[in-house]
Amino acid sequence: MAKIRVGVNGYGTIGKRVASAVAAQEDMELVGVTKTRPNFEALSALRKGYDLYVPDESVEAFGKAGVKIAGTLKDMLSKVDIVVDCTPGNVGEYYRDMYKAAGVKAIFQGGEDHSLTGISFNSTANYSESWGAQLSRVVSCNTTGLLRTLNPIDKAFKIKDAYVTIVRRAADPGDSKNGPINGLEPSVSLPTHHGPDVQSIMPWLSISTMAIKASTTLMHVHTVVAELEAEATTEEVIEVLKKASRVRLVRSKDGIKTTAQIMELARDLGRDRSDMYEIVVWEDGIKVVGNTLYYYQAVHQESDVIPENIDCIRSMCKAEKDSAESVAKTDAALGISKS
Numbered sequence: 001m002a003k004i005r006v007g008v009n010g011y012g013t014i015g016k017r018v019a020s021a022v023a024a025q026e027d028m029e030l031v032g033v034t035k036t037r038p039n040f041e042a043l044s045a046l047r048k049g050y051d052l053y054v055p056d057e058s059v060e061a062f063g064k065a066g067v068k069i070a071g072t073l074k075d076m077l078s079k080v081d082i083v084v085d086c087t088p089g090n091v092g093e094y095y096r097d098m099y100k101a102a103g104v105k106a107i108f109q110g111g112e113d114h115s116l117t118g119i120s121f122n123s124t125a126n127y128s129e130s131w132g133a134q135l136s137r138v139v140s141c142n143t144t145g146l147l148r149t150l151n152p153i154d155k156a157f158k159i160k161d162a163y164v165t166i167v168r169r170a171a172d173p174g175d176s177k178n179g180p181i182n183g184l185e186p187s188v189s190l191p192t193h194h195g196p197d198v199q200s201i202m203p204w205l206s207i208s209t210m211a212i213k214a215s216t217t218l219m220h221v222h223t224v225v226a227e228l229e230a231e232a233t234t235e236e237v238i239e240v241l242k243k244a245s246r247v248r249l250v251r252s253k254d255g256i257k258t259t260a261q262i263m264e265l266a267r268d269l270g271r272d273r274s275d276m277y278e279i280v281v282w283e284d285g286i287k288v289v290g291n292t293l294y295y296y297q298a299v300h301q302e303s304d305v306i307p308e309n310i311d312c313i314r315s316m317c318k319a320e321k322d323s324a325e326s327v328a329k330t331d332a333a334l335g336i337s338k339s
């Protein structure tokens with residue numbers, strides 16, 4: 001079977017990781033990536049051997065800077081089956097018509113609204129909904145994190161109501177513009193958009209969310225309180241999460257007390273860019289009291305959505321019918337395992 005030809009529009013935090021992940025899949029070919037500015041990241045892409053494409057308006061700047069391009073964005077679109085749009089939030093809409101006109105399928109990211117595509121994606125919760133679709137959207141890092149744990153818990157014990165507080169990282173590590181650099185900033189528009197975003201994939205779930213921006217760049221942390229319909233013990237919940245796809249349990253008593261040690265673990269695992277694709281749940285922080293379940297989880301915002309983008313490509317391009325098979329292929333290529 002011919003490889004799926006993939007282009008990545010936007011080579012920032014998410015785009016550079018999607019590009020590496022595509023290049024690592026046996027059934028996909030990375031045709032190229034786009035940049036608007038000829039900065040160090042453009043040179044990094046060339047160093048990795050990726051073809052660089054640019055919007056028409058940027059051709060002159062790349063020529064002046066002496067950075068070699070393979071063509072324009074339109075040229076890249078003429079060579080691909082699917083484009084993964086990794087441009088900043090709310091920019092995707094600008095490109096949607098261009099992708100449509102070029103006859104290529106397109107995946108957008110969580111910075112876009114569900115209404116842009118009408119379909120949102122998570123690998124285990126709704127893989128088949130994007131089957132053969134022209135457009136889809138991989139939900140945000142936080143929403144992906146919530147779906148990875150709430151979906152298997154809901155399947156096992158049926159969640160009556162979930163209440164989540166999201167402690168958000170203020171900026172990505174390479175970003176020196178955003179803040180706060182000191183202090184905690186609550187989102188005062190309540191409940192936050194994260195609950196409705198989870199419902200774009202699990203519409204039956206009753207979920208309410210709040211969020212606080214914190215002066216850290218490493219990861220987000222969620223506190224989750226869920227009222228369960230079925231009786232459950234702490235041990236049974238641990239077993240469900242142990243088996244859940246792309247969820248990693250860690251223990252505070254083993255020395256993983258903060259997100260700093262989770263990132264150190266990711267470095268020890270030797271992953272590309274030291275990424276932690278899994279949602280990390282503190283096993284000794286899971287507790288059931290009566291019908292109420294409590295747990296904490298950490299989300300590596302730069303990377304948890306990357307495997308989802310790969311599975312979404314396979315679903316939209318009808319390359320793998322079985323979600324579990326796609327997840328297994330992706331995980332093997334990215335080095336994700338339960339050990």
Ligand SMILES: NC(=O)c1ccc[n+]([C@@H]2O[C@H](COP(=O)([O-])OP(=O)(O)OC[C@H]3O[C@@H](n4cnc5c(N)ncnc54)[C@H](OP(=O)(O)O)[C@@H]3O)[C@@H](O)[C@H]2O)c1
Pocket residue numbers: 009010011012013014015034035036037038086087088089090091109110111112139140141172301302305
């Ligand atoms: N970072 C996260 O934690 C995270 C997690 C999950 C999902 N997301 C979502 O993923 C998407 C991308 O976020 P990101 O964090 O990767 O952003 P980013 O790091 O700012 O990267 C955006 C990329 O898009 C390019 N770009 C900027 N303006 C453009 C334009 N008008 N046309 C084409 N390309 C343009 C930039 O290239 P130039 O530098 O060359 O302009 C850059 O390579 C957003 O929807 C975001 O909400 C982000």
